[in-house]
Amino acid sequence: MSYVDGFLLPVPTKNLAAYKKMARVAGKVWKDHGALHYYECAADDLKNAMGITFDGVLKPKKGETVIFSFIVYKTKADRKRVMKAVMADKRLKGDMNNMPFDFKRMAYGGFKTLVESHQ
Numbered sequence: 231m232s233y234v235d236g237f238l239l240p241v242p243t244k245n246l247a248a249y250k251k252m253a254r255v256a257g258k259v260w261k262d263h264g265a266l267h268y269y270e271c272a273a274d275d276l277k278n279a280m281g282i283t284f285d286g287v288l289k290p291k292k293g294e295t296v297i298f299s300f301i302v303y304k305t306k307a308d309r310k311r312v313m314k315a316v317m318a319d320k321r322l323k324g325d326m327n328n329m330p331f332d333f334k335r336m337a338y339g340g341f342k343t344l345v346e347s348h349q
Contacts, residue, residue, distance in 0.1 A: 231343040232266065233306040238284060238337040240294040245330035246272065249297070252330060259322055260301055263315040267302040288337070297331075309340065 241249045250270070257268040273296035276283045284296050303309035316322065 231305075231346055233303045233309045234341045234343060235301045235303075235309065236339055236341055237297070237299040238288055239297050239299075239331055240288055240290040240335055241297050241331045243293050243295045246295060248330040252324075253299070255321055259316055259319050260312065263319070264308060264312045265301050265303055267300075269301075270297060270299045272297055288335075306340070306342070 253270040257270070260268045273284060276285045276296065284298065288296055290296055303312055
C-alpha cells in the first residue's frame with residue numbers, strides 16, 4: 231500500500247500567487263525524486279454539516295486561505311528516500327524566513343494507507 235504525507239496550512243490570500251509558484255517547483259522536485267502524486271488544494275467549500283471543518287481546526291485569520299496538500303509515495307521506505315533527496319535538492323533552497331506562509335501554523339503528518347481505490 232502507498233504512503234501519504236498530508237499538510238494543512240493557512241496562506242494569506244494575497245500570497246496565493248507566490249505560494250502557487252513555490253508549489254509548482256516543489257511538485258516538480260518531489261515527482262522528479264519519485265513521489266507518485268503531488269497535490270496542492272485551496273479551500274473552496276468548507277461549510278458542511280458534518281464534523282469539524284478544516285477552517286474550524288486551523289482557525290484561519292481574516293484574509294487567509296486554507297490549503298490542504300498531500301504527497302503520495304509507493305511505500306513509507308520510499309517516502310524516506312524521496313524526502314532525503316528532496317531536502318538536498320537545490321531547487322528548494324530559499325529563504326525560509328521569507329516564505330508565503332507561516333511554517334509554525336502548518337499541520338503535517340505521515341499516513342499509512344488503509345484503503346486504496348483507483349478507477
